[in-house]
Structure formats: structure tokens, C-alpha cells
Amino acid sequence: MEGIAMALTDEDFELLGSLRGMRVFATTLQEIVNDPSRDLDSFEDKIKEALDAQIAARDSKVIEKLVKAAKLPNALAALERFEAHSNRGITPDRIERLATCDWITYGRDLTIVGATGTGKSFLAQGLAVAACRHKLTARYFRLADLADEFDATADAAYERKALLEELTKPAVLVIDDFLATDVSAFALAQVFNLLVKREHSSTVIVSQHEPEYWYSVFSENAIADAVLSRLANNGSKLTLIGEDMRTRDDFQEERGTLSKQLKQRQRSKR
Template structure:
């Protein structure tokens, strides 16, 4: 039996990571003198890495993150009100594993979306499923789903994700149906999955914004008792970005 036979069998079994490792071993003298078990472990590790990378790509594709932000890209410049120790703890994604929530607030341009996408990407790297959506768009989609009878499918689809990132919360008034839908989303994820909610409105202004005492009380109660909070400050990050070269 030669290398080609082995590679064909590995491909037949769907072990693409091991295929690459075998091909590498066959052309690299460095592996020739390694004991069998060490070479086997190297191939198994290659397969595990290949599967992890494939899963990450699948999760990120499904997440639909607005920005391909990464944890290492977070800007801690003075004035942004970012506590490095708090951010480091949040980047462990322990809060998602505990089914807790995260509220990001700050004025326009302070980098809420970038930070939200960085946390979403980090969750994906921990093997957690993520979905990013603008709050108003989601509520509009749900309103249409009520009309055609598919709202149950929308809710079921959202429930599949470990982390739901709701961006731009508070940008436009909500309909009464939208307020109830938001409550249903929040309520369905209590102790089962997490929400990252980002928007300009400080938490203290949410009740007035929702403008329905019963619904507002219910949403705030569920979010307040299970959420970490990050309040961004400083001038617009867009003004601080270098101008494109011409």
C-alpha cells in the first residue's frame, strides 16, 4: 500500500485534515524518524484543527456580523471608558456559557457595533453559535412574519443561537407589536441563552423609550438582573480614523 491509497481512504472517510498531514509527512524528512504514535498524534491534531477551523467559518458565516472585528483590535485609548480587566473577563465568554447578557451603551460613533462584533466573533471562536441583527430590522421582520403566519419559525430560528446580538437598539420608536415581540425574545432567552444589546440609550432611559409600563417593567427586570454593562464614552471613533490616502 502506498501513500496515494492511504490518502484516498482518508478522503473517503472525510478526514481532510489528516489528508493534508499525510501529504506533509510524505514530503518532509523531519517526520521520517518520529515514532509511529507521535506521527499519528500529529495527524490527529491536524484533523482536529481542520474541523475547528471549518466549524468557526460556518459559525461566522451564520453569525452575519456587520464588522469582522477581533478581540485584538479593541481600542483601549484613554477616554473610551473601557476597563481592560472587565473586557478581558467578558472575552472569556463565560457570561455566554452562564446564559447571562451584555449591554453596550454609548453615543453615536463610540464604537458600539465594532465592540459588539468583536464579542460576537470571540464567542464564535469559543464554538458558540451567534447571530447579529439590527433591532429595528428584526422587529420589522417579525411584524411581517405575524402577517404570513411564520412568526413561530422566526422565533425558533433565533432560539438556535447561543448569543443574539441586537444592535442599534433605541434608534426608532417601536410599535406595540414590536414591544411585545422584544419582550418575547428577551423572555425566551432567560436562563437558556444570551443577548448582547447595543445602543445609544442609557439603561435608565429604556423604560421611557419602551413607553409601555408593563412591557418595559418585564424587559428591564429580565435584563437588569442578568446583564453585564459597558458604557462607552469619548468622541466619535469615526473622527479619529485616518483619512483615506488619495
């Protein structure tokens, strides 16, 4: 006599969903079981779809956490939203290759140069987001803010060492607005020390100025030579050209949305 098949009940799905890390799996499986059009699907297909949904949800949380830790001004920056074509100084093929993050895996550096509004900061942040999607750690700084961090440790060697160690850890470090404003010679020296310590990790330098200009800023040409050599021998350079992206309607709308979200979060904290 054949046994009677036992159907899963709502209580069973509730119990499964209560298990740690199984909520999405249970919800997806329940949706499949309750869908008559899926009755002829194999048991393996149903379980595989529910498992894929659970893994996707887990990965999404990991990526969200990594993006938050990167402290990007625009967490919505993404390489697929960057308009790449040859007359902008970068091709779609180059974007696709950068999106693989192989250059980060091998610890290669990247210098992005361009006039104000050409999208260099957006591109750099998109690269950081791409790294997070590959479950690699990222961190973003404007040089002026990074310099302030170093200046605050001028009389505290232990804290300075700890800061350097912390900034050595991310798989990719973005330093934006490089030499856009005056910073102390001490801070610049620490940035050089940081680049040296990140010899086997990727650093993205974003600047309005070509590297040759840096000689006029560094107090010692030896430091400029060392920085240029470090970036030239261990990476590549992109020079962006084209229209001011900040004048585009879609980006203006996005900034408005981000501003509203920030205000809502601030009100919710009160």
C-alpha cells in the same frame, strides 16, 4: 529474519486523503514523511501532529459556518482587535473574561451603551464571533430590521410564534441600534416577549441611550420596567467612551476591503 519496512507511497497518501474527513490529515502526514529533518521524530508525534491539523481544519469549518449563520455585518470583528483600556470604559481584563464566553454558558445578558463611533457595534459583533469560536450559536439583528420582521407577522400568529421560537435558539442574540430609530409599539412588545423567552440564553443589547431613556419610548412603563429588570437582574452593562473608531485609518481600509469583496461576489453571481 526481520521483516522489511513498507514505506508509504504517494498512492497511499492519495487513498488516505480520499477518505471522508481525512484530507488534511493525509496532506500533513505526507509533508512530515517527506521532510528529512523529521525522520527522527517518533511515530506517535507524527500521527499526533497530523491529527491535530485535521481537527483544527474541521473546527475552522464549523466556526466559519457558525459565523456565516450569525449574519454579522462585519464578520472580521474580533475581540483581540478591540482596543480596550480604562479610558474607553473597558479594560483588557474584562475583554479576556468576556472572550471565555462563560457569561453565555450561564445565560447572562449584556447591555453596551456608547455614543456613535465608540465601537459598541464592533464589540458586540466581536462577542458573537467569540461565541462562534467556542462553537456556540449566535445571531445578529439591528432593531429596525428585527422590528420589520415582527411587523410582517402582525396578522399571522403562527408565523410570529415560529419567528420567536427561531430567535430563542441562538446561544447569544445581538440586538444592535436599540431604539436608535422609531419602531412600532407592536414590534417593541414582541421584542419584550423575545427577551422573556430568552430567559436562560444571553442577549446583547447595543444602544446609544442609557436604559433610563427607554421609558420615554415604550408606550407602557410596565413594559420598560420589565425589560430593565430583565437586563439588570440577569446581566451587566458596559458604557464605552472615547474617539470615533470609524475615523481610524485601519478601519477605513478594512471597510474598503470588505466593499471590494462584496462587489467581487456580486459580479461572480452574474
